[in-house]
Amino acid sequence: MDLKKTFNSRAKAEANSGFGTNPSNYGGRFVNKDGTANVSKRGSGWLDRVSWYHTMINMPRWRFMLVIFAFYAGVNLIFATLYFIIGIEYLDGIETTGSAWNQFWKAYFFSAQTFTTVGYGHISPSGFLTSTLAAGEALVGLLSFAIATGLFYARFSKPKAFLRFSAHAVVAPYNGIKALMVRMAPYKNNNLTDAEAKMTLAMVVTENGKPVTKFFFLDMEMAKINSLNLSWTLVHPITESSPLFGFGAEDFSQAEGELIVSVKAFDDLFSTTVAAGTSYTFSEMVYGAKFNLMYSENQANTRTILHLDKLNSYSKVSID
Structure with missing residues (x-):
């Protein structure tokens, strides 16, 4: 038939x-x-087709958390690398006698403290470049957490x-x-x-x-x-x-x-x-x-x- x-x-x-x-x-x-x-839309640039806000709001919960943690780890990795390139000696409180990896990870955790504005105090920046980088990272951290908080609230309060x-x-x-x-x-x-x-x-x-x-x-x-x-x-x-x-x-x-x-x-x-x-x-x-x-x-x-x-x-x- x-x-x-x-x-x-x-x-x-x-x-x-x-x-x-x-x-x-x-x-x-x-x-x-x-x-x-x-x-699936085509014919224009990828950034023009994608709304980051809609993407973050609508993605599955596990993927959203993965993106947040990956962003946090990635940003701190970038700043830790910059601190290491400038020179570990400009971070007062870090021993310069240890291995390079040990120094790098201490710089990484200093970055995490600066990014979250926790600042435990046992490591502090010295020198113009390191102090400027730390100030910039603190600003990036404040803005990032403000955006992340807004996304958390929007996902939690979104009517479904x-x-x-x-x-x-x-x-x-x-x-x-x-x-x-x-x-x-x-x-x-x-x-x-x-x-x-x-x-x-x-x-x-x-x-x-x-x-x-x-x-x-x-x-x-x-x-x-x-x-x-x-x-x-x-x-x-x-x-x-x-x-x-x-x-x-x-x-x-x-x-x-x-x-x-x-x-x-x-x-x-x-x-x-x-x-x-x-x-x-x-x-x-x-x-x-x-x-x-x-x-x-x-x-x-x-x-x-x-x-x-x-x-x-x-x-x-x-x-x-």
Whole structure:
């Protein structure tokens, strides 16, 4: 079966998708699993394309700490080398009779004390060049720690949705028809209200004998909810107006494209709107499956328990 000719032609495609329509330029997916755009920019200098602030704020925690420690060690290594080149004899308190490596490491720790403005006092600069270098290093240290403190605070206070999405989308029975479903759940102790979701299907179809990427805004059973405290399953009923109407298991396995999911909600702690998103290629859609329930009541029947480890749990069902 030629899938590119079997999509529902009655479904209304959207032109203002924000993505190109030429499938030959399609890089595997438009949106990464973490919701970021799968785009690599070229045509200008690297420094013009990179925002250091956004990079430092959004990088993983372990990498951020590694960059901070590497910068700290590297700057002190540079200054220690300069002190050593000027002459170790201009650092009062360092014995000049030891090995060169021993002298260098003492100069390194003097640099660390100057950079952090600790200044224990047993080593001090003498001479114009060494004193000038130490004064300059103290200024660099003050500015560096001010920037690092600002980055720490920005990362700590940055509003986030703290939403996790299921690893797969499923096609399950739904009120006598089929439906495409995606599940999400908040995994922190934040409180999200007025949540709103959108599902966009990008699919390669044949139009006038040429492959074209079409975009469809999918209708949803419920696109808005007042409070997002438990899991939320987004449901797109596959009715006659759906671009997926008439698709079977073979069609889903042969289709090319992806489902793009975006969610925004209001975080009452920060009093601002937060957003999250993800995407699912057709290979990440499980045909003939339904999500298992991921919340229950406690033994005293006084509290609802949300089992985050069951977010990706589903069972196979027959729908044909």
